[in-house]
Amino acid sequence: MSRVRYEAQWYSLEPEESVLDGLLRQGVPVPHSCKAGVCQSCLMRAAAGAVPEKAQAGLKETLKARNYFLACSCWPEPGAELEVAGGGDELRVPARLESLERLSGGVLRVRLRPQAAFEYRAGQYLTLLRADGLARSYSVASLPREGALELHVRLLPGGAMSGWLSTEARPGDEVRIQGPAGDCFYLPGRPEQPLLLAGAGTGLSPLYGIARDALEQGHTGPIWLFHGAREPRGLYLVEELRALAERHGNFHYRPSVLEGRLGEGVHVGSLDALIRDECPKPVGWRAFLCGNPELVLSLRKKLFLAGLSMKDIHADAFLPSASGPGGAGATPRAPDASR
Amino acid sequence: MSTVYELLGGAKAMDAAVDLFYRKVLADERINHFFEDVDMERQAAKQKAFLTMVFGGPNNYTGMDMRKGHAHLVKRGLNDSHFNAVAEHLAGTLKDLGVAAPLIEQVIQTAESVRADVLNR
């Protein structure tokens, strides 16, 4: 049996139990969301005891060096003792909601203003924390020079965070943000390399940032943006993206829906068939894939097989929050949140 | 004699080799079901360990590790025909990288030397 010391108290862990699950099981509220080592909302710092290597996977070197680790991916050796110095609080920056507006029936644009320095690259993601500790990851659609951070939040029935944002949250409300994380961003240096950006739903958020960032940094090669939705009303920012394509000859915007009528410049059919038609030989390209995990993983495999190099494929799968002891966040879960 | 690993340029060259090899494996209906992992990066890291080993690069794998590492695949039916397919892609990858035939032969022999361990015989 291993033990964890958290906020001046010792908690024992069952065999095979992560630090996060152990604390949640014993009623300790700890922010978390994906339970898969991706969102980083369960970040903690160890004061004493060995941190398994796996618990630091994906963290920045500076955080690793300071003994930060992800509680959901931390399984101490049997018999080991780990003392936690604190949660990720010291890394969290206060921010104020600036505006909340609908971009479409199912997508909310949330603008927030950090109250302290928050450096990021367009396309990375952050963790948004409500005052009570509820935590969810969102990709950033804005560019650093724009001042306010822009998020695109898909409204989910019974969604704890998206529901709160769409009904109760008001401009001026205080939240906290943590991050950024992720390697979905534009790197200058190869301005002629073709870029392939693809995502469905709010997967557009980071792609919107990456495409504009690349254009502003003088990218000269073709930039293809494929945005998929189930139905036409699932598409958003259509006019803005069309206008961007008018201004930049190398930017190609291809909206696509699974169901709907042909016409109006929207493709009907699967996103991956459209990509294959438009970009039949993507060898040597760079790709950014964001949004629905199944789509992201299947596109990634297809593009790899089509000749893209593994290191040139950047993917952010929007993993849903995982339920477990203690619920989806630091608060009770909605009754229908049963997965 | 220098190893294929050194000849190709060491650790730096492994990413290109992994891309080529993993692409062949994933496209091969005979064996790709063994490699379907939602986490392609983790899977690629393992391919890298595999290639580094058979190319004669630094590794600490023992025959016992090979037994343990593939036992769950043998349970799923891993047999000589699959081994042969992997060896084929190994040779194909080296050919694509412009490695000369005698050296390819050397790599295939290294692979052959662990056949019994991989197949848990």
Ligand SMILES: Cc1cc2nc3c(=O)[nH]c(=O)nc-3n(C[C@H](O)[C@H](O)[C@H](O)COP(=O)(O)OP(=O)(O)OC[C@H]3O[C@@H](n4cnc5c(N)ncnc54)[C@H](O)[C@@H]3O)c2cc1C
């Ligand atoms: C790296 C990363 C980046 C992300 N970026 C974004 C982003 O830019 N925009 C965005 O909208 N979301 C993004 N997400 C997802 C986001 O973090 C939340 O999971 C999502 O907003 C749902 O939170 P919620 O509290 O509203 O719903 P929850 O209370 O967590 O869930 C409500 C119900 O909906 C179900 N559910 C959750 N997700 C899905 C889904 N995808 N499809 C179907 N049912 C689901 C749950 O199982 C539950 O039953 C990202 C996730 C990750 C890991």
Ligand code: HEM
């Ligand atoms: C030529 C002989 C082979 C050698 C030297 C070899 C070597 C290796 C090595 C070093 C690893 C990484 C282990 C780890 O670090 O976890 C590995 C993993 C793996 N090998 Fe092999 N391998 C061989 C043949 C095969 C064959 C024939 C197959 C199937 C057709 C196969 C399928 C796999 C798979 C699927 C994994 C990943 C296992 C997992 O995800 O747990 N290997 N192999």
Ligand code: FES
């Ligand atoms: S990284 Fe631990 S809950 Fe997401």
